[in-house]
Amino acid sequence: MLLHLSTWQEVEAYLQQSRGIILPIGSTEQHGPTGLIGTDAICAEAIARGVGEATQAIVSPTINVGMALHHTAFPGTISLRPSTLILLIKDYVTCLTKAGFTKFYFINGHGGNIATLKAAFSETYAHLEDLQIVNAEKVQCQVANWFMCGSVYKLAKELYGNQEGSHATPSEVALTQYVYPEAIKQAPLSTEVGTGHKIYSAANFRQHYPDGRMGSNPALATPEHGKQFYDLAVKELSNGYLEFVNAE
Numbered sequence: 001m002l003l004h005l006s007t008w009q010e011v012e013a014y015l016q017q018s019r020g021i022i023l024p025i026g027s028t029e030q031h032g033p034t035g036l037i038g039t040d041a042i043c044a045e046a047i048a049r050g051v052g053e054a055t056q057a058i059v060s061p062t063i064n065v066g067m068a069l070h071h072t073a074f075p076g077t078i079s080l081r082p083s084t085l086i087l088l089i090k091d092y093v094t095c096l097t098k099a100g101f102t103k104f105y106f107i108n109g110h111g112g113n114i115a116t117l118k119a120a121f122s123e124t125y126a127h128l129e130d131l132q133i134v135n136a137e138k139v140q141c142q143v144a145n146w147f148m149c150g151s152v153y154k155l156a157k158e159l160y161g162n163q164e165g166s167h168a169t170p171s172e173v174a175l176t177q178y179v180y181p182e183a184i185k186q187a188p189l190s191t192e193v194g195t196g197h198k199i200y201s202a203a204n205f206r207q208h209y210p211d212g213r214m215g216s217n218p219a220l221a222t223p224e225h226g227k228q229f230y231d232l233a234v235k236e237l238s239n240g241y242l243e244f245v246n247a248e
C-alpha cells in the first residue's frame with residue numbers, strides 16, 4: 001500500500017491493524033560513468049515497495065535526497081546538509097506519530113545517510129517527548145540498509161569479488177538496470193580506479209576518485225543480477241520489518 005496513492009480514510013483504516021510504516025530513503029548523487037544519479041533512491045524505493053507488498057505495510061513517498069555533500073563536486077548531485085536531513089526526518093516522524101504511527105522502518109540505499117539518520121532518531125525521540133505527543137514513548141525508528149543484508153553481501157562477493165568496491169558498485173547498478181532497463185548506460189571505464197582514500201571535502205573526493213567510482217567495476221552489472229539482488233533484499237528486509245513491527 002503506497003501512502004501517496006491512498007486516501008486519508010484508507011490510512012485511518014490501516015492504522016486500525018498496524019502502526020508500522022516503511023520509509024524509503026536514498027540519495028541524488030553521482031554514481032560514476034555508468035551509474036544513474038538516482039541510483040540510491042531507485043534501489044531503496046523498489047525494495048521498499050517490494051517489502052510493502054510482501055508484508056501488507058504502508059510505504060511512504062521516497063526521500064530522494066540525502067546526505068551526499070562529498071559528491072557535490074560532480075554535476076547533478078543534490079545534497080542536504082546533515083542538519084537539514086535531521087530536521088526533515090524529525091518533521092516526517094512527528095507528523096506520522098500524530099496520525100498514530102509508532103514504528104518507522106527506513107529502508108536506506110545510501111551509506112552516507114546512516115550517521116545522520118541515527119542522529120535524527122535521537123533528536124526525534126527527544127522532540128516527541130518534549131512536545132508530550134501521545135504515544136511518544138512508543139515511537140521506534142530503525143534503519144535497514146539493503147546493501148548490507150547478509151544475503152546481498154554474499155551474492156555480491158560471489159559475483160564480483162573485490163570488484164564490488166564501495167561506491168557505484170556493480171550490485172546497486174545491477175539493481176537499477178533491473179528496475180529501469182531503458183536507462184542502462186554504456187561508457188568506457190578505466191581499469192584504474194581510486195580506492196582506500198578517506199573522505200573529506202567534495203573537491204578532495206573528486207581528486208582521489210576522479211570518475212566517481214570507489215574501487216568498483218560496475219561494467220560487471222547485469223539486469224539479471226539486479227533481479228537476484230532485489231529478490232534477496234526484499235526477502236531479508238520483509239523478515240526484518242515483521243520482526244521490528246511485532247517486537248515490543
Ligand SMILES: [Zn+2]
Pocket residue numbers: 031039040109110167168172
Ligand atoms: Zn549508491
